[in-house]
Amino acid sequence: MTDRRYNDDEVAAIFSKAAEGPPTPALGVARTEGLTLADLQEIGREVGITPEAVAQAAAAVDLRPLAAAQTFLGLPIGVERRIALNRWPG
Numbered sequence: 001m002t003d004r005r006y007n008d009d010e011v012a013a014i015f016s017k018a019a020e021g022p023p024t025p026a027l028g029v030a031r032t033e034g035l036t037l038a039d040l041q042e043i044g045r046e047v048g049i050t051p052e053a054v055a056q057a058a059a060a061v062d063l064r065p066l067a068a069a070q071t072f073l074g075l076p077i078g079v080e081r082r083i084a085l086n087r088w089p090g
C-alpha cells in the first residue's frame with residue numbers, strides 16, 4: 001500500500017489547522033505527488049507541532065463533502081453540508 005501524498009495547498013491547510021488547534025473539515029484531492037503524512041509529521045516536529053495535531057489536521061483534509069447528486073438544468077436542486085464530529089454526539 002502506498003502512502004497518501006499531499007500537494008502544496010493541502011500541506012499549507014494541514015499546518016495551518018495543526019497550528020490553530022482542533023481540525024475542521026476541508027476540501028482536498030488525492031495526488032500522486034507531494035508529501036506523505038510521515039513527512040508532514042517530521043516537518044511539524046521541527047517547528048514544534050505535535051505529530052498527533054498534524055495527523056488530526058490531515059484527517060480533516062481527507063474529509064470531503066459529497067457532491068450534490070440531483071440537478072435540474074445543470075444546477076443542484078438542494079444544498080447539503082456534513083460535519084464529521086469524530087465522536088458520538090451527545
